[in-house]
Amino acid sequence: MTVKSSVLxxxxxLGLLIALIGxxxxxxxxxxxxxxxxxxxxxxxxxxxxxxxxxxxxxxHFGHIGFMGIAxxxxxxxxxxxxxxxxxxxxxxxxLSGIELPLFFAVPGAIAITLIVAFFVGLVxxxxxxxxxxxxxxxxxxxxxxxxxxxxxLTRGPRAFYGIPIKASLSTATAIAxxxxxxxxxxxxxxxxxxLRASSEDAAAAAAVGVRMQRLRxxxxxxxxxxxxxxxxxxxxxxxxxxxxxxxxxxxxxxxAMLIIGGMHSVTGAVVGAIVVALxxxxxxxxxxxxxxxxxxxxxxxxxxxxxxGAVIVFGMAFRSEGIVGPQEIEEWWGSRQQGKxxxxxxxxxxxx
Amino acid sequence: xxxxxxxxxESLGPRSGGKKLIVSRVCKxxxxxxxxxxVSLRCDEGEIVGxxxxxxxxxxxxINAITALMPVNSGEVVINGLRVSNTTPQFGAMSGLGxxxxxxxxxxxxxxxxxxxxxxxxxxxxxxxxxxxxxxDDLLAQFDLSxxxxxxxxxxxxxxxxxxxxxxxxxxxxxxxxLDEPAAGMNAGETSALIDxxxxxSKAFGCGVLVIDHDLRFIMTLCNRIYVLDAGQIIASxxxxxxxxxxxxxxxxxxxxxxxxxxxx
Ligand SMILES: Nc1ncnc2c1ncn2[C@@H]1O[C@H](COP(=O)(O)OP(=O)(O)OP(=O)(O)O)[C@@H](O)[C@H]1O
Ligand SMILES: [Mg+2]
Numbered sequence: 001m002t003v004k005s006s007v008l009x010x011x012x013x014l015g016l017l018i019a020l021i022g023x024x025x026x027x028x029x030x031x032x033x034x035x036x037x038x039x040x041x042x043x044x045x046x047x048x049x050x051x052x053x054x055x056x057x058x059x060x061h062f063g064h065i066g067f068m069g070i071a072x073x074x075x076x077x078x079x080x081x082x083x084x085x086x087x088x089x090x091x092x093x094x095x096l097s098g099i100e101l102p103l104f105f106a107v108p109g110a111i112a113i114t115l116i117v118a119f120f121v122g123l124v125x126x127x128x129x130x131x132x133x134x135x136x137x138x139x140x141x142x143x144x145x146x147x148x149x150x151x152x153x154l155t156r157g158p159r160a161f162y163g164i165p166i167k168a169s170l171s172t173a174t175a176i177a178x179x180x181x182x183x184x185x186x187x188x189x190x191x192x193x194x195x196l197r198a199s200s201e202d203a204a205a206a207a208a209v210g211v212r213m214q215r216l217r218x219x220x221x222x223x224x225x226x227x228x229x230x231x232x233x234x235x236x237x238x239x240x241x242x243x244x245x246x247x248x249x250x251x252x253x254x255x256x257a258m259l260i261i262g263g264m265h266s267v268t269g270a271v272v273g274a275i276v277v278a279l280x281x282x283x284x285x286x287x288x289x290x291x292x293x294x295x296x297x298x299x300x301x302x303x304x305x306x307x308x309x310g311a312v313i314v315f316g317m318a319f320r321s322e323g324i325v326g327p328q329e330i331e332e333w334w335g336s337r338q339q340g341k342x343x344x345x346x347x348x349x350x351x352x353x
Numbered sequence: 354x355x356x357x358x359x360x361x362x363e364s365l366g367p368r369s370g371g372k373k374l375i376v377s378r379v380c381k382x383x384x385x386x387x388x389x390x391x392v393s394l395r396c397d398e399g400e401i402v403g404x405x406x407x408x409x410x411x412x413x414x415x416i417n418a419i420t421a422l423m424p425v426n427s428g429e430v431v432i433n434g435l436r437v438s439n440t441t442p443q444f445g446a447m448s449g450l451g452x453x454x455x456x457x458x459x460x461x462x463x464x465x466x467x468x469x470x471x472x473x474x475x476x477x478x479x480x481x482x483x484x485x486x487x488x489x490d491d492l493l494a495q496f497d498l499s500x501x502x503x504x505x506x507x508x509x510x511x512x513x514x515x516x517x518x519x520x521x522x523x524x525x526x527x528x529x530x531x532l533d534e535p536a537a538g539m540n541a542g543e544t545s546a547l548i549d550x551x552x553x554x555s556k557a558f559g560c561g562v563l564v565i566d567h568d569l570r571f572i573m574t575l576c577n578r579i580y581v582l583d584a585g586q587i588i589a590s591x592x593x594x595x596x597x598x599x600x601x602x603x604x605x606x607x608x609x610x611x612x613x614x615x616x617x618x
Contacts, residue, residue, distance in 0.1 A: 207441065
């Protein structure tokens with residue numbers, strides 16, 4: 001497969017931006033803020049994974065965080081030291097309480113387990129379209145949550161799973177996010193990505209030119225699950241303690257908001273959305289706690305962050321349904337402004353070649 | 354997929370001269386309403402065949418049935434010995450069918466070139482040899498689209514959108530090209546350019562063409578042979594000359610208010 005230079009250019013621009021955020025945090029920020037930037041990188045990887053499926057298939061996906069949860073718990077169960085498991089996970093099935101894998105095996109193992117689940121769920125998923133497909137993804141999220149909550153022997157249920165080795169660093173997360181941008185772009189602009197986007201615009205016309213939509217959807221589904229499993233592993237190996245509610249509606253809606261606000265049809269949109277929403281979220285968190293600003297003490301406003309996400313989605317949809325960025329990638333911005341590729345060129349007279 | 358028995362096609366014959374599109378006795382109804390009744394027609398390699406008929410005659414439905422976008426109730430469509438009716442549109446494309454739509458169906462968010470690449474990708478998978486021989490730049494140039502290659506398809510002028518649909522179909526390296534009112538909305542200049550472009554591509558690709566249009570002059574100029582469909586039935590066929598002089602066609606077609614040129618008969 002050849003990679004177009006425009007794709008490399010666009011990925012490089014976005015990658016540079018992400019690297020800049022990551023490395024300035026590494027160099028200048030205190031641990032507390034580094035932590036925030038790490039979580040941002042994880043969220044960015046989630047949003048990229050979401051873009052791979054949603055942006056190319058035009059199906060709203062509510063189940064992505066389910067994959068993240070599976071991967072996080074899988075790496076937790078595989079990599080947590082036996083010493084901790086003796087007390088925390090004494091009754092684990094399959095003799096797992098006596099197993100402690102080095103990360104070199106635990107990480108690929110966790111990703112593989114997630115992908116196997118994604119494979120079987122995907123076989124069912126790709127047959128659905130539109131609202132039924134979206135509902136199926138939502139059902140998947142709920143099922144994963146219920147299993148994590150109730151398979152107490154394996155997951156400790158609603159209680160926190162602690163003692164996961166803390167091995168992930170901000171530089172790793174940044175590097176993965178940068179690579180993630182490149183992979184998401186390469187998929188979107190590959191022959192198959194273009195065919196997939198065509199089929200989500202007009203399934204019948206695509207079928208008439210030989211596009212096999214279900215296979216392509218399946219590919220996007222699996223690639224998306226790969227992103228989410230990496231995000232889950234990173235998250236678990238950074239925070240060290242996880243619980244089922246870490247992987248439920250809150251994170252689902254936060255990352256969905258990021259993608260939709262930025263513009264789900266482009267990877268540029270995913271990156272921009274993640275940055276904008278994360279910044280806004282930090283500001284609202286700050287205000288929520290009732291800080292002193294220039295001598296005035298603001299009241300505490302609980303729930304402001306939730307309100308913020310809702311408001312951002314509603315206003316975003318109302319005023320820019322294609323998101324901040326729209327369907328175009330960063331490198332397409334220049335050209336389109338000059339040549340008038342936008343829809344307003346529709347009525348204009350065409351240059352005669 | 355099942356290979357059709359050569360014995361059942363009156364016109365399949367011994368492998369005389371390569372590619373064939375054969376529609377035999379196709380019936381199609383929508384919830385009881387019979388839209389196609391025992392329709393049979395054929396198109397040979399490199400032949401340009403017209404299909405005319407009044408509004409609602411079933412012309413578009415016939416193309417949808419041929420390309421397996423819709424199942425047929427009975428009868429079958431066979432291409433180069435393969436049955437394609439009641440399969441899938443993808444199988445139709447793989448077997449050598451390329452088509453356009455009456456109500457243009459481009460991938461509007463994709464660029465002009467990407468629209469063509471979508472089809473070309475399928476061709477590279479299904480028939481790598483033939484597909485690799487297609488130069489997309491040449492193809493775009495032939496249909497006056499080079500200057501638009503990086504435009505979003507949805508922002509093209511109307512006539513160019515129609516031409517792009519043809520280019521997209523040709524990128525499949527089809528054996529048969531099915532065009533549903535390709536000249537609709539085009540001016541005289543564009544229409545005559547279209548005639549040349551279709552002829553050229555038919556030669557270059559060695560593909561047969563089945564073309565629907567209401568513009569009789571366009572059809573009569575372009576086609577070697579013409580079928581006339583009325584109320585789901587083929588009522589006449591032959592050379593443009595024969596069809597023009599067929600009394601039944603004159604009654605159905607010229608009698609149609611839209612096409613009534615003069616009151617002198
Ligand atoms: N999907 C459908 N469901 C029900 N009826 C249909 C459907 N598609 C077409 N028809 C009906 O079938 C008949 C033939 O339609 P068709 O579009 O094939 O005609 P046509 O010859 O292409 O006409 P035109 O010249 O106007 O394009 C019409 O009466 C139409 O209403
Ligand atoms: Mg029609």
